[in-house]
Amino acid sequence: MQQEKTVKKSRPLLSFFQILAALSSLAMLYFLYHAQILPIYLFGFIAIFYFLLVALLVIISRKINLLVILIILDILLNLAFTFVFYKYNDYFSKISPNETYFEKYSLVALKDSDLSKSTSENIAPLGILTSDPYFDTVKQYLTTTEGNRPDLLKTPIEETNIKTYDNLLTLTTALTTPKTVNDKLQTIFLGHTYLDTLKDNNESVYNQLQILADVEIKVTPKHVETTTHASLDTPFTIYLSGIDNRDHTLPFAARSDVNLIMVVNPAKHKILLLNTPRDFYVPLAMNGKLDKLTHAGLYGVNESIHTLENFYNIKFNYYARINFDATSTIIDQLGGVDVHIPYIVNTYHGHRHYEPGNYHLNGDEALDFARERVSISWAGGDRERGRNQEKIITALLQKLQQDKTNLTKLDQIFNSIAKNIQTNFTPDDLKY
Known part of the structure; x- marks a missing residue:
């Protein structure tokens, strides 16, 4: 008797949860359909399962224990799919390039100048680059007192004392060997990627310089301009850029050491990879002047994209x-990649030696192999390096395809590389 009374008292509450569970299941099915993140066959399977679950929730009313189990199962399923939605959108929010972050800049003078880090002398006239993708932000920083700044930059610089140059050579020449006294600069203000380029390409000039102050400026990357693509059911092209940044970050403007064109044909399940060596001289989109392709990235990813498009x-x-750090991490988390090396290779990075044969490479080993150029110069040097980079990417794709368990590692991979990858893919682009 007592048990029957308890059942009668709990029935209205169970009925409420019964209706709530049925409605939430239908709502979840509706959102799954419109989100289009699942292939149609998988959505169909889930839809059938949900309809059966809803039918059972509606039909069963007397078997209390079974009803409670079904309600709990329904709640757990809805929570699971809610978590999937959250993670799916969270992945793309982490790798979106449209966030505000801090870019590193340096105030630079000649070593033999009267200026020093503790100087109270005037640092003007000062030179900056118009080709800097953050030119407007840099100019505003120098002419105001906003933000944290070192003593040397606490006093705003008059615009008339800021001279602009369209390339690194003319800027550094005005500092080191000006044509006239009127052309002489006291200091220049440069992003760290430009300083790295100067060190690599003109070390004699770089060795004449001293850094008076380092600052971080809050910047927002420019919108990346690509051609709108209606559907991933039709062929599309992707620009893949590999960044070898010394401080293991991914600035929006940096030399692009790997430049791959990926053409994807979903209908035929085909992918074409085309590598353009980083040191090839190509006309820059911004001015038509010949420069190394890798230097296009110094002016932002837009410049690399438009230069290759042209x-x-x-x-x-x-x-x-993607930063090289992220590439190494992905390979390690997938358990390494298998590649065939047809000739002797002695890598500059990592000092590794390979005889001809098949190898299973971890992240660092694969990266060192993909970066090697000097010891394979007889085989094509920069071109052969590009082909080896394609080998590593192909091996990665094969690893994902052959071992389906690797798909379960995507959450771990995304979390570890989020700060080292940028893309304009959105959740909508990946809908089925």
């Missing part, structure tokens, strides 16, 4: 930029 007469639909 060179090959194509249009990119998407882009992805």
Whole structure:
């Protein structure tokens, strides 16, 4: 008797949860359909399961224990799919390039100048680059007192004392060997990627310089311009840019050491990879002047994209930029990659030696192999390095395809590389 009374008292509450569970299941099915993140066959399977679950929730009313189990199962399923939605959108929010972050800059003078880090002398006239993708932000920083700044930059600089230059050579020449006294600069203000380029390409000039102050400026990357693509059911192109940044970050403007065009044909399940060596001289989109392709990245990813578009007469639909650190991490988390090396290789990075044969490489080993150029100069040097980079990417794709358990590691991979990858892919782009 007591048990029957308890059941009668609990029935209205169970009925409420019964209706709530049925409605929430239908709502979840509706959101799954419109989100389109699942292939149609998988959505169909889930839809059938949900309809059966809802039918059972509606039909069963007397078997209290079974009803409670079904309600709990329904709640757990809805929570699971809610978590999937959250993680799916969280992945893309982490790798979105449209966030505000801090870019490193340096105030630079000649070593033999009267200026020093503790100087109270005037640092003007000061030179900056118009080709800097953050030119307007840099100019505003120098002419105001906003933000944290070292003593040397606490006093705003008059605009008339800021001289602009369109390339690194003319800027550094005005500092080191000006044509006239009127052309002479006291200091220059440069982003760290430009300083790295100067060190690599003109070490004699770099050795004449001293850094008076380092600062971090809050910047917002420019919108990346690509051609809109209606559907991933039709062929599309992706620009893949590999960044070898010394401080293991991914600034929006940096030399692009790997430049791959990926053409994807979903209908035929085909992917074409085309590598353009980083040291090839190509006309820059911004001015038509010949420069190394890697230097296009110094002016932002837009410049790399448009330079390659003009060179090959194509249009990119998407882009992805990845730091070499992230590449190594992905390979390690997938358990390494298998590649065939057809000749002797002695890598400059990592000092590794390979005889001809098949190898299973971890992240660092694969990265060192993909970066090697000097010891394979007889085989094509920069071109052969590009082909080896394609080998590593192909091996990665094969690893994902052959071992389906690797798909379960995507959460771990995304969390570990989020700060080292940028792309304009959105959740909507990946809908089925």
